[in-house]
Amino acid sequence: MSVNNNLEEYKDPDLYDLENEAFLEDLPLIVEFAKQVDGPVIELACGTGRIALRLADQGIEMVGVDLHEKMVSKAKEKANAKEIDIRLIIQDCTKLDLDIKSSFVFMVGNSFQHFLSNQAQDDLLSSVYRHLKKGGIFLFGTRFPSKEELMQPEEEEYWRSYHDAAGQKIDVYTVSQYDELAQIQTYKTIRRSKENDEITHIQLRYVYPKEMERLLAFHGFTILHQYGKWDKTPLTKESHSMIYICKKEKDD
Structure with missing residues (x-):
């Protein structure tokens, strides 16, 4: 990518x-x-x-x-x-x-x-x-690239919460997977509200x-x-x- x-x-x-x-x-x-x-x-x-x-x-x-x-x-x-x-x-x-x-x-x-x-x-x-x-x-x-950073769980993990411009609470969860050979962490971010989940992906090199x-x-x-x-x-x-x-x- x-x-x-x-x-x-x-x-x-x-x-x-x-x-x-x-x-x-x-x-x-x-x-x-x-x-x-x-x-x-x-x-x-x-x-x-x-x-x-x-x-x-x-x-x-x-x-x-x-x-x-x-x-x-x-x-x-x-x-x-x-x-x-x-x-x-x-x-x-x-x-x-x-x-x-x-x-x-x-x-x-x-x-x-x-x-x-x-x-x-x-x-x-x-x-x-x-x-x-x-x-x-x-x-x-x-x-x-600390152990804590790279060895995150490959299942949903709560990250933080905030309120959007409309005052709706958003809970943010992440799922990560680290490729040791490429030194790339793939993140799936889930922004969860009462109505739906917004999901994005990103890859980051360490x-x-x-x-x-x-x-x-x-x-x-x-x-x-x-x-x-x-x-x-x-x-x-x-x-x-x-x-x-x-x-x-x-x-x-």
């Missing part, structure tokens, strides 16, 4: 915002770097603009890129409503062809996991490298820390920092995330 047909979770941008807009743990670290650079900041897999719009609203020159037309349309709608100046582009992040280079590129929301094959990861990192200036920073996060070190080095990046949380907590075996701050040392 490619990124292009792994998009069921994003078919409803309003639902996506309802479930994700309030998450802001990653914002302070991103702002820290974004405010250090001149010129445009590029967010890859920007979605509906959860982070990009907040940065642009602070006067940071932003370019947001995403593959999903509905998500980008929602981001544009939100930007127009708040009169936020931002450039939003529909492109495949593995085939970036922007007319700019940046000193800071970032990708959050565990979007790195959507690049399921070695080739897709290579193409993504090559695209990032081409669009970074010498000395530029690439910041991204992905889930840590990368181990040593594997990531080799991958980034191969593509010309030096790891400046590796964290286990967005508050700069060190990465440990108990971590749920891996956050990388990388530098492009050489020019093209």
Whole structure:
């Protein structure tokens, strides 16, 4: 499955915002770097603009890129409503062809996991490298492949509950299955209300820390920092995330 047909979770941008807009743990670290650079900041897999719009609203020159037309349309709608100046582009992040280079590129929301094959990861990192200036920073996060994360039950497991825009309670359940050879977790998400069940599927690739070190080095990046949380907590075996701050040392 490619990124292009792994998009069921994003078919409803309003639902996506309802479930994700309030998450802001990653914002302070991103702002820290974004405010250090001149010129445009590029967010890859920007979605509906959860982070990009907040940065642009602070006067940071932003370019947001995403593959999903509905998500980008929602981001544009939100930007127009708040009169936020931002450039939003529909492109495949593995085939970036922007007319700019940046000193800071970032990708959050565990979007790195959507690049399921070695080739897709290579193409993504090559695209990032081409669009970074010498000395530029690439910041991204992905889930840590802990035992707890990978050994989830293959039967329905309760995850969380929330109320939708109409005030209806939604209970969310997941079913997961991990393919050890491909390092891919297949998730089935069930959003259960009194009326019906809404079901989506998604596949996510996991990368181990040593594997990531080799991958980034191969593509010309030096790891400046590796964290286990967005508050700069060190990465440990108990971590749920891996956050990388990388530098492009050489020019093209």
